[in-house]
Amino acid sequence: MDSPIENYLKRIHQEIAELKDGKPYSTIPAMANVDPDNFGICLTTVDGYIYEVGDTRDEFSIQSISKPFTYGLALADLGMDAVDEKVDVEPSGDSFNEISLAEGTGRPSNAMINAGALTATSLIKGSGGNGRFKRILNTYSAFAGRQLSVNTDIYESELKHGHRNRALAHLLRSFDIIEDDPTPVIEDYFRQCSVLVNCLDLSVMAATLANSGRNPLTGRQVMEIGPIERVLSVMTTCGMYDDAGAWISTVGMPAKSGVAGGTIAVLPGQVGLAVYSPPLDEHGSSVRGMATSQRLSRDMELHFVRAARTGKSAIRSTYDISASPSGIRRNDEAMDILRHNGHRARVIELNGDLLFAGTESMIRELSSLDQTIEFIILDLRRVDEVADVSLRLLGEARENLVAEGRELVLIDSDGALAATFEDVDREVPTFDTRTAAVEWCEDQLIAAYGDDLYLPSVVKVTDCPALSPLTGADAAALADRMEEREYDDGHVIRRVGQRFGGVFFILSGKISTSVPGPTGDRVRLTTLSAGMTFGELALGSDDRQETTVKAVGGVKVMVLTADAIASLESEDPRLAVELWKALTRDAYTRVDLYLRETAVRVRD
Template sequence: MDSDPVADALTSVLDDLRDQDDGELAAENAVDAPESDLFALVLVGPFGDVHAAGDADHRFTVQSISKAFAFALALQSHGRDAVFERVGLEPTGEPFHAISVEPETGRPANPMINAGAITTTSMAPGGDADAKVDALLSFMSRCAGRDLAVDEDVAAAESESSDRNRGLAYVLASHGALACPVDVALDAYFRQCAVRVDARDVATMAATLAFGGRNPVTGEQVMDAAVARDAVSVMASCGMYDASGEWAARVGLPAKSGVSGGITAVDPSEFGVAAFSPRLDAVGNSTRGVRALEELSHRFGLHMFADRPETSAPLVNLEHEDDRTVVRLQGHIGFGTAVQVAHRMREEAREGRAVALDMSDADRLDDACGTILRRVAEELYAEISD
């Protein structure tokens, strides 16, 4: 059973947008020199099912996507009060490298801008940069479900060309905002941003946040549910730089972008998703990545503020009748539910059961979601017929 209708749906989004080629490569990509036409979408569901489309295996540096996880690690290690004493939670409407600190306290505005991320990185466990990087790398690896590594060449190149970040760090230190010396915080920060990932990794990292800190691929509870909630909350308001407000209106998924072209987004309790395409818009977000996730949200009704009656009532019942399983659907069947139902139907089929899909009590079925379920049902029927 090689066909994956969810991956096919992701591929259709990529195909519709592949000809759009505006945007520029970031200076941070000079060491990687990626092909500008690379394009990927990956979704990870609640059962650890990975649905990949496009260039999902291409490795890139995580860059600012790491900020969400440095924030989460600081929360996990020190608790909310200690973290919020050093960093704020408010969006700035300014570029990510702006000097956005409170005049009285020196707190950076939020953990998703450079000043805030340097601060939360300084709070990583460990007394020196190597120990802090080990803690950050271990945490991100557990979220990704595999061992990640730092690209030391990229880290060194960024260190040599980051006078602005050094200036930010000294401003923070002058206010007592950092939890360690400037050089230690900066070394850890540059290396944190240079961790190598692919779209599968960052989609799994997003899914770990989506499911209350539990990695759905490995089953490990990586962080407390409250920590994941706080990280997702700040991603919702601040994760897309000074385009966060427009993103919230157009896409409606908590997200974090990076200047290497990655975007990771969260649909809480439903899935994590990642887009990758290296050309960037004027504020530093992937041009095609933004459009791909906007189209995905529009096509499958994913906006977090959209009407979602399916969250208030049970939707899926599995009834076992001898060697047959009847999957009965009720209420509004959205994309996340369709992904779960498709997975359950396949699992029942692998157990040797005939599978029947009863949608007679579904009062609302989004067209694209219905296509996924029909595809799975047709494939299972074809296998039985063969």
Template sequence: MIQATDGYKEASKPLADSPIQKILESLHSELAKNHEGEVATYIPELGKADSNWFGVCLVTADGQVYEVGDVDQQFTIQSISKPFVYGMALEDNGKSEVLRKIWMEPSGEAFNAISLRPGTGQPANPMINAGAIATTSLVEGKSAKQKINRILDSLGRYCGRQLSVDQSVYRSESSTGHRNRAIGYMLRNFEIIGEDPTASLEAYFMQCSVSVNCRDLAIMSATLANGGINPVTGLRAVVSDYVESILSIMGSCGMYDAAGEWIYNVGMPAKSGVAGGIAAVLPGQLGIGVFSPRLDVHGNSVRGIEVCREISRKFDLHMFHAPRMSTSALRKRTDLSKMRSHRLRSGAESKLLDEHGSKVRVVTLQGDLVFASAEVAVREFSYAGNGVQELIIDFGHVSAVDFSSCGVIAMAVASWMDEGGRLSLSRCLHLPFLTKILRKYIPKRWDRIRIFEDIDQALESSENWLLETVGVRRHSQIKVDLAECELLAGIAPDLVAAFESNLKRVRFVMGATVLKAGDDAVGGMYFLLRGKASAWIGTGAGRERRVAIFAPGMSFGEMALMDRSTRSAEIRADTDIEALELTQEAYEKLEASGSVLYAGLLRNLACILSRRLRDANFELSSE
């Protein structure tokens, strides 16, 4: 973990059960077998590095950390400092002044090439040493100490902790930096550096000798991905106007003479350093930091390149892969204590769902799911240890998913089910690719996944399961007595018995229309004794919506009967049902009697309607 000091905020802990974490671990294990390349020795201190060191860290643009390997091992930042110091030069001088001194075309040459534009003496770009030395000269400060203190402060804002210079590496850099000194004096000759270059050269040597770790690089990269704001600390590291310029230079010049191959195969702005570090950025999504000291002929980390290439491939992260993005993949996060189906429940059942509803988590996703949005979503799937026993994932607002997102989601739900969690998927049939990948990843668990055409069905099923686990659910095919109906709660048994003699016993087969919307109150009201019925209303264009589900012990049809209005909804039998009908004529006689029974009916109806209104208000407020 990053140590928070002097007001810096601590980074989030990696999610051990996350599929992203598992993929990084698998990738690290496989690439650790690659022993190609050599540790840099032209700076003597760098040659002391252990060639087996290998760390990988990925940080999302909202600050979630995934890491594996030697992520705490310190090494020197070297040329990875160049784009960040370039941002400082832009802030200190403005873009036009910086471009007057340092151009922005890739040179196609090695990092230490003496590459100056004919006629102007401008370095080709700020990523080669000539451009980087010129960049450091543009950082405010007369002395090397003043410059490096400002640079350390800036880099510290990027990574979220205080940094320091590795003095032994700095001495090694300075004592062997003859070529860089020659470049510095040549820049002075062309008046790119307007004064004695010594202070700028020493500041440059110190800048390259700043000690960092792999996690620092990932957070620094994520800061650029987040528009210049550190996603861990919330502090701005660079003015947002210059982030595009920094990333453009990293994209075209950051990997030296291998920059074209890199952007073609990996597709992320990046910068490498000869100590073995690589920092890569996918704007708006994430930053990657890799450390492995073995270098290729271009001076880039062999394992680092492979890590970035594989991460880009596995997660579809090439920057020119440009899907539509919604503002957030996570539309809603709730549970059954706050979000219910339209099935009407008794007071006792509602109370138990309030008490135990947090055991069922409901996650509603939206938009196009790509790696970054899927990563945010799957964080919600890692709650097996927090009392959550079932997960409902609603895809009703998802327009598309790509291959990597399907794989990430599949790995997450497989892990969830391995931990014993129940899983329900809602409204995912328009995403056949998703279900295909899920079948591939979890063939032995596929029959344990419940798939529903709408979210209401998923909620009802989970409510039933939850009530069964606490032993109170009454199945719709278990018949109840009239006295058990909630509309007759608290009424004396002899009055209920007398009332029942005035009711007509009726039956309807599954699929039958019991009451039709728009009809008069002929047919009275019904006390449901066995089976299940539902209420439907039209929503326009020939569509309809289920607004209520009735189970044994409940009643329906009473409102039109009481206010002499037409039916507002159509009632259908979801199963074969058995009920007692209170006809319009019988109701009018009861109303005229003004009896204790009638008063009790009205009192219970008021309580039921009040509870339903509260539930409806809560549902609307949680949208």
């Protein structure tokens, strides 16, 4: 199935590509000759899944997007107090290359403006045989999950034309913010801005920030949570310079832009976003990067106010119905069909919040299901909050499934998704319990891969599966000893504790069996339909009934009573032995079903 998220990204990429505002950065000549139509969008989740569309593998220089990562390395090296003495954490309200130094001390307002970034670079020291810049590059590479390199042409162009940054560095030296010769600091700062990345790299770097410093692709803990927390805080208030207020209002994610056209945004615990498009607005940010981020935040509900909870996978477990049958006792032919085709129906249990991250993991699972799976059962009983984006994406996923000839089935006792499918072309099967949903899917599979005989509504007692090992004459002889009974809907046929009352053969209708639960509520065990039997298991429990048996709708049965069985044993011992052999075989089959159903319930 096509992923609704991938389809959405393709749509907005096509729409936003029509924006022709802005111009590529031209102050550095080596960056001037770039195609303004280049445009890529990449999302990386905190569990390492990547969505990408457009020019996501074209390389460009990282520029100011380097600043948060160098700042984080300084914090990791020296601690917050030492770094705070050199660079503040307050928004400057100025553009990226303004002076913005505190009066008297010369301390830069924050590490996202150039003065603060130069200061952060100066704080990095060589270690373990690696010089300052090698350590910076290694850090960037660890965040990206691959070895990065420097574009020497851009570096030399920066070195030749970066007069304002030189002036800032010398000004910082005059205040002793930079404590040594500023020239090596300037050179390393220009090198870090000239590191080549692509849109995919930036999305992984952003996702590593979102994942508390652990790279979701490599699993490496690149940076501890303390520095990450501070970096994301400063990115929130200062990352977009003099446009930070508008950004946090409309997008609501920690972010950083670069004049080469890159933009990153971080939704902690959920996802890292990167956009690449060279044309810039008056604030030095990518026009299409801004538009894409605003659109995604609005449509996918990524603003931190909406997506405040940690984004873990919403999938609790997934399994096909062969591992977890409904508990309905079927005839042998139907059971054989389910053994061979039960894999065509799959249960996906969800839990927690269906915000963006939870929705993404659910949609990803749906999109990756094998084409042989015809029925997808979504169990929503443990879902707390459902965001609008979940409803939209699930509605589109359902349309895609139907187009492929597949069916979405819901376990939604609270009606959390009821409004999503009010206007669909055909009703979405929805059930209160897992057992009912699985039973419905079993019936569909039996009907599709068998025939009407496998789902009979009325069965002769001699055709009941429990008596199938007997000859026709023996089955008829037993039928002659039975009595017919009828029960209305809701009638309690057998109660817990009653003595053995005989073996009941269902001719038509259904019965349910249940036991008292730990809280006093009744726990349904199984449903039996036409052709099935009940009552005989009491013989294995000191002749006492262990379950309550209730009619579901009108039920007609034939009963081989306890007195009739006693007479049979004295009058026809051979037939009695054949009966018990047949019932024992049938009981073992049902116990196996009970055990598998109980295993699922224990896991729940």
